[in-house]
Amino acid sequence: MWCLQATSKRLASRAWAVSSIRANTTIAETVYYRCNYHNKEAVALVSAHEEVEWSYGELWKRISSLAGGLKSMGFSQGDVIANDFQNGVGTVLLQLAASHNGMKIMTVANEGEFNELSKVVPVKGAVMTNSSSFLSKASLPMKASIEDIQGKASEGVTNRNLELAYYNTAEVSTNREVYLNGAGMAGLLEIKAADTICIATSINKALGIGSVVSGFVRNAAVLIPDMANLDLGDSTLVITDEDALHTVREAASQGSKLRGGVVMKGGDDVLLATEDIAGVQLRILGSGSEAEIMRPLTDACKDTYYSFK
Numbered sequence: 001m002w003c004l005q006a007t008s009k010r011l012a013s014r015a016w017a018v019s020s021i022r023a024n025t026t027i028a029e030t031v032y033y034r035c036n037y038h039n040k041e042a043v044a045l046v047s048a049h050e051e052v053e054w055s056y057g058e059l060w061k062r063i064s065s066l067a068g069g070l071k072s073m074g075f076s077q078g079d080v081i082a083n084d085f086q087n088g089v090g091t092v093l094l095q096l097a098a099s100h101n102g103m104k105i106m107t108v109a110n111e112g113e114f115n116e117l118s119k120v121v122p123v124k125g126a127v128m129t130n131s132s133s134f135l136s137k138a139s140l141p142m143k144a145s146i147e148d149i150q151g152k153a154s155e156g157v158t159n160r161n162l163e164l165a166y167y168n169t170a171e172v173s174t175n176r177e178v179y180l181n182g183a184g185m186a187g188l189l190e191i192k193a194a195d196t197i198c199i200a201t202s203i204n205k206a207l208g209i210g211s212v213v214s215g216f217v218r219n220a221a222v223l224i225p226d227m228a229n230l231d232l233g234d235s236t237l238v239i240t241d242e243d244a245l246h247t248v249r250e251a252a253s254q255g256s257k258l259r260g261g262v263v264m265k266g267g268d269d270v271l272l273a274t275e276d277i278a279g280v281q282l283r284i285l286g287s288g289s290e291a292e293i294m295r296p297l298t299d300a301c302k303d304t305y306y307s308f309k
Contacts, residue, residue, distance in 0.1 A: 025158050026175045027182070027209070028063055028100035030216045032156070035060045038219045042193065047089050048233070049226035056219070066097035068151025070127075073142050077102035077157065079124040080166070082114060082140070084133050089224060090146050091203050092212055094127055099164055099175055102157035106166040107204040110134060113168060120170045165206075173206040181210025182217055184297025188283065189237055189260060191218040198223045198235035198261075200244050207264060207285075211239040232256045238282070242266070245275070252278035 025033070034040065040057035054062070075081060081098060083105055085091035091107070098105050106121055108114040111134040117123075118138075125142030126135040127149065136143060160176040167173060191197065197215040199222060202208045215222035223235055227244060230251040238261035240248045245263060252258055261282040263275045274281040 025160060025179075026099040026102075026156065026162065027164070027179050027213050027216075028067075028096045028156055029158065030179070030182070030213055031056060031060050031063060031096065034216065034219050039193070042219055043196075043221040044216065045089060045092065045222050045224070046196070046233075047224040048231070049229075050089055050224070052089050052224075062093055063096045063100060064153035065150045066093055066146070067100040067156070068153040069149035070097060070101060070103065070151070071154065072151040073125065073144060073149065075101070075103055075124060075142065078104070080104045080106050080121055082106045082108055082118070082123045082126040082135055082138070084108060084126075084129055084135050085146075085204070087199075087203050087224060087227065090129060092209070092224070094146065095165060095203075095209055099162075100153065100156040102159070102162050104163050104165060104172065107168050108135075109168060111137070114138060117166065117168075117170060121166055165209075167205045177206050178210045178213060181207050181297065182213025185211055185214035185239070185262065186217050188297055189214070189262065191215065191220050191237065193219040195236045196221040196223055196234050198225055198232055198238040198240075200225055200227065200230065200238055200240035200248050201264060202241075211262075214239075232258065237261045238277075240264070240282075245277075249277050252280070256280075 034056045041055050043053060044056040044059045045052060045054045081103060083094055085094060085107065094105060106117060106123060108117060114135065123140065125140050126138060128135045128143065128145050130145050160179055162175050163172045164175045164178060165173050191214060197220060199208065199211050201211065203212060212222050223233065225231065227247060230247050232238065232251050234257055236257055236259050238248055238258055241264040256278060258280045260280060262285050263282045264285045273284040275284055
C-alpha cells in the first residue's frame with residue numbers, strides 16, 4: 001500500500017511540476033520543455049551564413065553554458081547586460097540565457113545609443129560580439145565577448161512576469177509579453193513541428209524574438225536568414241516587416257515552399273488584411289498598443305496552442 005501511495009505521490013508531483021512549467025515559464029524554458037517532453041533531436045535553430053544548425057538539445061546546452069557563464073562573470077538576477085548584437089544566433093542565445101537567469105538585456109546599435117540609454121537604464125556590464133565592439137570602451141565593471149563566456153547553469157527562474165529586455169529603448173519588455181507573442185503567433189499561423197519559420201525581421205524587439213519563440217513552442221525549426229542575401233530555403237512560413245517585404249518577395253519569386261506568414265506593418269488594421277507574395281497570402285499585423293496587437297494573437301492561439309501536449 002505504501003509503495004502504491006508513494007508512486008501516486010511521485011506521479012502527482014511530476015504532473016504538478018510539468019503543469020507549473022507550462023503555466024508560468026520564461027522563454028528559455030520553452031526550449032527546455034521541448035528537450036524533456038517533446039523531440040530534442042529536432043532541428044531548432046538554423047543560420048546558414050553563421051554555419052549553425054542546432055537541435056533543441058544542442059541549443060539548450062548552449063543556453064545553459066552561456067547562462068552559467070554570465071553568473072560566473074558576476075551578473076545576478078535583475079542585472080542589465082548591454083549588447084551590440086544585431087540579427088543572428090548571438091542575440092537569440094543571449095536573450096534566452098538572460099531569461100533563464102532572470103537577467104535583462106539592453107540592445108544598442110552604436111556608442112551614441114549606449115551613452116544615451118545608459119543614463120536612464122542601470123547597466124551592470126556588457127556582452128559583445130567581439131573585442132573590437134564599441135562596448136569594449138564603455139566604463140563598465142564586467143565585459144566579455146560572447147564566445148568567451150561559458151559555465152554551468154544553475155536552476156532557472158520560472159516567473160514569466162520578470163522583465164527581459166530594453167530593445168534600443170528605455171521601455172522594458174517582459175518575458176510574458178514575448179512568450180505570449182510567440183504562443184499567439186504559433187496559433188495564428190497554425191505552426192506544426194514540421195514547419196521551418198524564416199524570421200525576416202529584427203530579433204531585437206518583442207515581436208521579433210516572440211516570432212522565434214513561436215517556432216520553439218511548437219518544436220519547429222527557426223531560420224535566421226542573411227537579409228543581405230535572403231534565401232528562404234525550405235521555409236514554410238515567413239515572419240517579416242514592411243521594410244523587408246520587397247526582399248522577401250524577390251526571394252519567394254525565385255521559388256519557395258511558403259504556405260503563409262505574417263507581415264508587420266504600421267497603420268494597418270490588425271490582422272484584417274493580407275499581402276500576396278508569390279501566390280501566398282501573408283497576414284498583416286498592424287502597429288498599435290499592446291492590447292490591440294496581443295488580443296488577436298492570444299485569441300488565435302487559445303484553441304491551437306493549448307491543445308498541443
